[in-house]
Amino acid sequence: CPWQGPYHELTVHEAECTHPTKTGNELMDILDEMDQTRKKEMQLYNSIFSLLSFEKIGYTEVQFRPYRTDDFITRLYYETPRLTVLNQTWVLKARVNDSERNPNLSCKRTLSFQLTLKSKVNSPLECSFLLLEGPYDDVKINPVIYHFAFSNESNETDYMPLPIVDSVECNKLLAAKNINLRLFIFQIQK
Secondary structure (H helix, E strand, O other), X not given: OOOOOOHHHHHHHHHHOOHHHOOHXXXXXXXXXXXXXXXXXXXXXXXXXXXXXOXXXXXXXXXXXXXXXXXXXXXXXXXXXXXXXXXXXEEEXXXXXXXXXXXXXXXXXXXXXXXXXXXXXXXXXXXXXXEEEOOOOOOOEOOOOEEEEEOOOXXXXXXXXXXXXXXXXXXXXXXXXXXXXXXXEEEOOO
């Protein structure tokens, strides 16, 4: 049974749990699903370990600060100050619920982010990157590796989802004065 909860609720859960009455086939389906989840996690971690063998790796702490647009209906967005990683200058931007018109009317919260290269480059800069929780935050972020080839003509990624576990975790981030994360960039050598 995949239930997780406080110890004092265990007896209540055990009394209501349907897992002991499931058939062997139903349990095998559940176990197969758990195996697939574990395989995906292992593929992700193997990809991260592979990235750690790259020659050029950089990381930095990033602090998103809240800003508001001057539109008729103001929108909240976040931006970092300029930061230097791998001898290049970068900026991260983030928006809530993909800048939907009234995010306050929804209890579901998401954050998406965009990485922008501010430096001029002589040749395309192909990178893998990921955002993780910072050293002093307790927000739960599932690591996701993104890829992009930066150039002078194409210097910013699309907005990509920040893989926060759920809306509760996202609301924790949004309630904070600043959002502190850690950015890793891996330069792909050709």
